[in-house]
Amino acid sequence: MNGSAADLAKALNVRQDGFYRHQLVRDLFEKEILAPILARKATVPDGSPASKAILDLFDRYEAYCLSGQFEQRDYMLLRALYIFTRNGLCEEIGNRLKGLFPPQPIDVSGTLFSGDADRVGAAAEALRRDGVYRFSQPLPTAFIAALRDRLLDCDAYNEHGRHIGERYGEGARYRRIFVAEKDLVVIPEMVQLATDPLVMAIIQANFGCQPILNTLATYKTHPEPADGFAQDADAAQAYHFDFHTFRWLKMFVYLNDIGEEAGPHHFVKTSHWNRPDALWREGRIPDREIDAVYGPNGVSTICGPAGTAFIADTSAFHKGSLPTHSPRILAQFEYCNSLFGPEHLVGFEQRHGGKLLLESALRYGSRTAQRFLMRYL
Numbered sequence: 001m002n003g004s005a006a007d008l009a010k011a012l013n014v015r016q017d018g019f020y021r022h023q024l025v026r027d028l029f030e031k032e033i034l035a036p037i038l039a040r041k042a043t044v045p046d047g048s049p050a051s052k053a054i055l056d057l058f059d060r061y062e063a064y065c066l067s068g069q070f071e072q073r074d075y076m077l078l079r080a081l082y083i084f085t086r087n088g089l090c091e092e093i094g095n096r097l098k099g100l101f102p103p104q105p106i107d108v109s110g111t112l113f114s115g116d117a118d119r120v121g122a123a124a125e126a127l128r129r130d131g132v133y134r135f136s137q138p139l140p141t142a143f144i145a146a147l148r149d150r151l152l153d154c155d156a157y158n159e160h161g162r163h164i165g166e167r168y169g170e171g172a173r174y175r176r177i178f179v180a181e182k183d184l185v186v187i188p189e190m191v192q193l194a195t196d197p198l199v200m201a202i203i204q205a206n207f208g209c210q211p212i213l214n215t216l217a218t219y220k221t222h223p224e225p226a227d228g229f230a231q232d233a234d235a236a237q238a239y240h241f242d243f244h245t246f247r248w249l250k251m252f253v254y255l256n257d258i259g260e261e262a263g264p265h266h267f268v269k270t271s272h273w274n275r276p277d278a279l280w281r282e283g284r285i286p287d288r289e290i291d292a293v294y295g296p297n298g299v300s301t302i303c304g305p306a307g308t309a310f311i312a313d314t315s316a317f318h319k320g321s322l323p324t325h326s327p328r329i330l331a332q333f334e335y336c337n338s339l340f341g342p343e344h345l346v347g348f349e350q351r352h353g354g355k356l357l358l359e360s361a362l363r364y365g366s367r368t369a370q371r372f373l374m375r376y377l
């Protein structure tokens with residue numbers, strides 16, 4: 001698509017998500033979850049009344065529906081309201097999206113995760129309850145080896161997206177290095193994973209609406225002595241929750257063997273909903289606080305051979321950890337129910353490369369594929 005057609009398509013796409021302020025106001029303010037807040041005349045942390053903050057958010061959402069524009073202050077407002085309403089507001093808006101984009105039947109027979117093909121419902125339920133679902137078998141060794149080889153050949157970037165002039169296979173001077181998304185969208189194995197029909201079906205079942213692909217990413221973490229909490233926090237290696245939009249899920253795929261020493265992912269099951277007031281706050285959370293609240297069995301440490309894959313609701317507490325002797329390579333795919341969230345710039349090269357994604361996603365039908373790829377097309 002050329003520039004103006006793409007802009008138009010984007011505007012239309014966004015617009016078809018649009019449900020407007022008056023509707024939201026009418027519906028949401030009657031909801032039990034918001035009524036008590038209003039009755040308390042509660043204030044959000046900056047001192048403004050919650051009801052005003054919610055109305056402001058609806059204004060911003062309406063503006064986004066019309067223009068596709070999202071600003072940093074919108075993010076701050078939504079994030080504050082997410083915490084303030086304990087996810088209630090995001091959930092309510094997510095419920096509206098279910099009606100607008102009802103789930104479509106998905107034929108999962110071509111999935112890479114054949115051992116889990118009959119477990120869509122179980123996986124969606126595990127995600128709702130625990131916040132994490134681990135696929136029962138690792139992905140095929142040859143598939144993972146091919147993907148890893150392709151990645152190791154790519155250019156490397158640092159945390160801030162700066163080209164660091166080394167191959168991804170090297171780059172060990174840095175704690176964490178990345179591959180540009182434009183280079184990922186042309187790797188067939190990345191595209192195959194991103195558009196896998198079983199993954200699509202699980203995400204759709206969990207959201208209750210057709211998903212949108214938000215990002216493809218990969219990063220490689222190198223061993224380095226742990227040198228303090230603050231620095232760990234930079235690399236998502238202290239407990240935190242993510243916040244991207246109303247609702248999202250991430251699929252993680254380990255591309256090398258991950259034992260205790262190779263930086264496994266730690267996930268605090270149920271903490272996306274089971275969270276005391278004291279933990280509904282901004283900032284990284286020290287391990288001892290997580291341990292005190294969730295107990296010794298509250299944290300799942302996810303180890304496994306190359307090809308181990310899991311889907312996580314990263315609104316729960318989680319962290320990576322530092323590998324102590326071998327590097328860790330991970331691929332990550334994020335899905336969301338709306339693009340009302342920080343915009344990732346998608347340049348010409350990603351759009352161009354997005355053709356592979358489109359070809360693969362078209363099996364879901366053109367409307368579902370269009371929504372799935374609305375960030376890229």
Ligand SMILES: O=C(O)CCC(=O)C(=O)O
Pocket residue numbers: 236242250264265266314318319320321332
């Ligand atoms: O590297 C990890 O295991 C965790 C990274 C993380 O926090 C995230 O992807 O949201």
Ligand SMILES: [Fe+2]
Pocket residue numbers: 236240241242314318
């Ligand atoms: Fe995170």
